[in-house]
Amino acid sequence: MKTLKMGTLILAFSMLLALLVSTNVLADTAQNEFLHNGTGQLANDLEKYIDGNVLVSKWASTNFHSFSYTYLPGQNMTKLRWYNGVVAPCQMTTACFSTNQPRIIHRFLPRWSFDGVPGPIAGPALSVDFMVPVDGMVNMNISNMCIDGGPVTVGIIQVGPTNTVYPLEALTWDNLNTIQWCDTRTNLPLKATTGIFNFPPIPIPPTAVGVIYRAQIWLDADPTNIIIYTGQFTQPF
Numbered sequence: 001m002k003t004l005k006m007g008t009l010i011l012a013f014s015m016l017l018a019l020l021v022s023t024n025v026l027a028d029t030a031q032n033e034f035l036h037n038g039t040g041q042l043a044n045d046l047e048k049y050i051d052g053n054v055l056v057s058k059w060a061s062t063n064f065h066s067f068s069y070t071y072l073p074g075q076n077m078t079k080l081r082w083y084n085g086v087v088a089p090c091q092m093t094t095a096c097f098s099t100n101q102p103r104i105i106h107r108f109l110p111r112w113s114f115d116g117v118p119g120p121i122a123g124p125a126l127s128v129d130f131m132v133p134v135d136g137m138v139n140m141n142i143s144n145m146c147i148d149g150g151p152v153t154v155g156i157i158q159v160g161p162t163n164t165v166y167p168l169e170a171l172t173w174d175n176l177n178t179i180q181w182c183d184t185r186t187n188l189p190l191k192a193t194t195g196i197f198n199f200p201p202i203p204i205p206p207t208a209v210g211v212i213y214r215a216q217i218w219l220d221a222d223p224t225n226i227i228i229y230t231g232q233f234t235q236p237f
Helices: 002-026
Strands: 028-036 043-051 056-060 066-072 077-087 092-099 106-114 117-121 127-131 139-144 152-162 183-190 195-198 210-219 227-234
Touching (some): 028 127, 043 092, 056 066, 127 227
Antiparallel strands (some): 056 092, 066 077, 106 117, 210 227
């Protein structure tokens, strides 16, 4: 009898573990940033700093050929680094990554770096957080949480359901022109470290696989450095 009970417990635990693993595999939050090197220097690294112990499942860049990430337990923060490439002054590049968490919260502003030494600020950071309630609609908020930043303005942000899971490289502004946006906001101010905007719940049709967004934002202190962010959130609905 004890052997039978032990076998039943092991089977139940295995099924629960498989469910958790499959959920984490299917749940995915991706973000792509399009940014301009306005430092006047040849940048050969880019670094980002994300809250928590983040598992990066995919990454991409148009200029950098290598990527690494490191969890810093003392700060409960994950440092992401794109490197092995160069971005010339006034040149554009992308920095894309995907994580198994339903949120991407930037602790610090992204920075250009030179041989791994952080340098000038690259631009504003757009933090996103997704929540899926039981009614099948997705809650989403955006925020300005960087502790070394300042007020930002979201010039435009559009959100809506998607029937397609986009590869990171395909998460571009123009590739999302066919999305049926359910909400468009313009000129949203986000205060430093406390600025949060909650979207109304986003309806998910039966054919949808997730939520997608695109945005243009800038630091109020540097309004000419307009940064494009695109992203998607997918998980079983």
